Amino acid sequence: MAIRLIQLRARLQVLEEEFNLSREILIQLYKEVLGESPPKGMLPFSEDWYSTWQPNIHSSLFMGYYQIFSKYTELSPLELLIKSYEMYLEEVSRHCNYDKNHPFFSITRAWMMLKMMKYNHPMLRMTRCNECQGNFVTRADDSLGFHKNFVCGLCNMPARAGKTKVQQ
Ligand SMILES: [Zn+2]
Numbered sequence: 150m151a152i153r154l155i156q157l158r159a160r161l162q163v164l165e166e167e168f169n170l171s172r173e174i175l176i177q178l179y180k181e182v183l184g185e186s187p188p189k190g191m192l193p194f195s196e197d198w199y200s201t202w203q204p205n206i207h208s209s210l211f212m213g214y215y216q217i218f219s220k221y222t223e224l225s226p227l228e229l230l231i232k233s234y235e236m237y238l239e240e241v242s243r244h245c246n247y248d249k250n251h252p253f254f255s256i257t258r259a260w261m262m263l264k265m266m267k268y269n270h271p272m273l274r275m276t277r278c279n280e281c282q283g284n285f286v287t288r289a290d291d292s293l294g295f296h297k298n299f300v301c302g303l304c305n306m307p308a309r310a311g312k313t314k315v316q317q
Contacts, residue, residue, distance in 0.1 A: 150227055155179050157234060160257040161187040167227060193258060196265055196272040199286050202302045207254035208262055209285040209301075211237040212275060215263070216284065226263075234259055262286065280304040 151168050155178060164175045179187045199208050214233040218224055224232060234256045241247045241254075265272040271289040278285055278301035285301045 150231065151175070151178060152182055153231055154227075154256065155182040157231065157238075157256045158183075158252070159260065160192060160255075162192050163257055163260050192261060193255075194261060196288065198258075199262055199265075199273055200288060202307055204254065204258075205286055205302050207237075207241070208258070209275075209283070210240060211254060211259050212262075212284065212286055216275070230256070230260060230263065278304055 151164055151170070154164060154167070161172070161175060161179065164170070164179075165172060168175070170178075176187060179185075198204050211233055214236040215229060218229050218232055222229075222232075237254070237259075238247075238252065241252075247253075262273060266274060266289075273286055274289040275284045276287040276296050276299045277283070278299060280300050281304050283301060283303075285299070287296065287299060
């Protein structure tokens with residue numbers, strides 16, 4: 150599973166947290182699988198990212214698969230992540246010029262998002278759109294009361310949606 154995660158370009162921090170293997174062994178494995186050193190630096194950690202228009206569509210698509218597999222299979226949490234992410238990649242590569250080596254929505258982002266949903270005080274959750282009835286990633290905090298009347302980014306598309314380059 151570690152090899153599959155590396156092939157899907159999960160960051161080293163994901164592997165360190167998920168497997169009881171030393172950093173040295175994981176770096177070695179990374180080099181053997183991809184022929185390069187793992188990227189350095191902090192993990193992308195901002196719940197705001199998932200609420201912006203394009204990231205929201207991608208992360209909600211991933212969560213659609215994740216919820217189906219969680220409900221109808223006996224997969225382990227890591228298998229669920231991998232399987233759902235593979236389905237997500239397959240779907241987007243069918244629609245756009247998608248570079249699988251530099252995916253817009255990375256498996257590390259997917260992994261982070263799932264963690265943010267499972268905290269004792271979750272930062273993100275799924276909310277049903279009042280128009281299309283689809284489930285979308287939203288902030289967990291509902292102090293502004295928007296969950297009840299939530300309308301997704303596809304039903305209420307901003308004028309410039311998809312035309313500007315979103316920071317990855
Ligand atoms: Zn909608």
